[in-house]
Amino acid sequence: MSTPVLGRRVRVVVPGSSANLGPGFDALGLALGLRDEVVVEALAGTARGGDEASSAEVEVSGEGSGSIRGGEGNLLVRSVRAALHAAGVAAADQPRLRVTSRNGVPHGRGVGSSAAAVVAGAAAGSALLDEPLPREVLLDLVCGIEGHPDNAAASLLGGLTLGWREGAHGPWRAVRVDPCADVVPVLCVPDVELSTARARAMLPLHVTHGDAAHTAGRAALLVEAVTRRPDLLLAATEDRLHQEQRAAAMPASASLLGDLRAAGHAAVISGAGPSVLVLCAGDAAAAGARALVGARSGWLALEPGVAREGVAVEVLAG
Numbered sequence: 001m002s003t004p005v006l007g008r009r010v011r012v013v014v015p016g017s018s019a020n021l022g023p024g025f026d027a028l029g030l031a032l033g034l035r036d037e038v039v040v041e042a043l044a045g046t047a048r049g050g051d052e053a054s055s056a057e058v059e060v061s062g063e064g065s066g067s068i069r070g071g072e073g074n075l076l077v078r079s080v081r082a083a084l085h086a087a088g089v090a091a092a093d094q095p096r097l098r099v100t101s102r103n104g105v106p107h108g109r110g111v112g113s114s115a116a117a118v119v120a121g122a123a124a125g126s127a128l129l130d131e132p133l134p135r136e137v138l139l140d141l142v143c144g145i146e147g148h149p150d151n152a153a154a155s156l157l158g159g160l161t162l163g164w165r166e167g168a169h170g171p172w173r174a175v176r177v178d179p180c181a182d183v184v185p186v187l188c189v190p191d192v193e194l195s196t197a198r199a200r201a202m203l204p205l206h207v208t209h210g211d212a213a214h215t216a217g218r219a220a221l222l223v224e225a226v227t228r229r230p231d232l233l234l235a236a237t238e239d240r241l242h243q244e245q246r247a248a249a250m251p252a253s254a255s256l257l258g259d260l261r262a263a264g265h266a267a268v269i270s271g272a273g274p275s276v277l278v279l280c281a282g283d284a285a286a287a288g289a290r291a292l293v294g295a296r297s298g299w300l301a302l303e304p305g306v307a308r309e310g311v312a313v314e315v316l317a318g
């Protein structure tokens with residue numbers, strides 16, 4: 001059994017991501033160049049018996065700093081503890097933690113802030129151990145906490161990820177592929193938030209066979225379009241499973257999406273929204289998309305780039 005090294009301090013840098021990319025609902029993720037930086041230290045003394053605040057000290061700056069809860073309920077802390085638990089360290093034997101996080105991934109905007117936090121916490125927890133968790137265990141753990149593999153796999157592995165589960169209850173798996181250099185993501189972020197839980201509650205329980213067949217074809221085409229044939233991006237990003245079904249919760253995003261697609265841009269709702277992601281074939285197309293978005297108030301158009309590497313972990317001390 002591996003054990004946490006008391007006094008060890010680790011630094012983790014993790015990218016946010018855009019899930020779904022249109023037809024790849026709950027399966028595809030693209031890591032983006034927006035990042036959180038997290039430092040976690042295993043302090044002397046166990047978490048047992050102490051109050052919440054003293055068993056996990058949390059300091060947050062940047063995105064979400066006004067709203068994120070501290071103590072044992074913090075998502076980063078829970079994810080560190082989940083990694084220690086996966087290594088066989090019982091709750092009563094887990095150390096007190098000090099966590100400092102500087103967040104660059106916007107919250108509740110559909111760019112995978114919760115998955116980035118889960119990956120950062122779990123990767124940090126693993127690095128606190130004398131024997132870190134194998135990569136496939138970490139992948140299964142973070143996808144299980146999130147409940148789907150799209151954002152979590154992208155934050156862990158970088159690039160474009162294709163995630164799935166073995167059987168109904170088996171381990172989560174993912175493969176990473178390299179997006180072609182000509183694909184330039186433009187991320188359109190509105191000044192409103194939408195929680196993933198609320199957006200998921202809007203989805204129907206059943207879809208038609210025709211929509212399922214359409215989705216399979218477009219999702220397969222999308223991998224070819226992102227990796228080798230950006231000229232196919234507009235057709236490959238057509239969705240029938242979730243975007244229209246959630247439009248009532250994000251009318252401004254649905255309107256921007258429609259206008260961008262009518263102008264020939266491969267626009268999709270980023271994750272559960274409300275951000276809109278445009279997959280542009282080259283810099284000129286990206287400039288065109290940004291100009292269209294810039295004409296609207298309440299929107300910020302970013303060009304974060306693709307994060308080709310996933311989470312990075314460094315041991316600072318101990």
Ligand SMILES: Nc1ncnc2c1ncn2[C@@H]1O[C@H](COP(=O)(O)OP(=O)(O)OP(=O)(O)O)[C@@H](O)[C@H]1O
Pocket residue numbers: 017019036064068074075076101103106107108109110111112113114115117151194195196197270271272273
């Ligand atoms: N760095 C963080 N530290 C602690 N909690 C976080 C952090 N990042 C996100 N969270 C938690 O996750 C919530 C946002 O999760 P939610 O799933 O609603 O949106 P998202 O992950 O940003 O978007 P999406 O899943 O659609 O890409 C925040 O309100 C906060 O509770």
Ligand SMILES: N[C@@H](CCO)C(=O)O
Pocket residue numbers: 019020025026027148150151196199200242271272
């Ligand atoms: N695939 C997820 C991504 C957000 O977590 C959804 O669209 O609900």
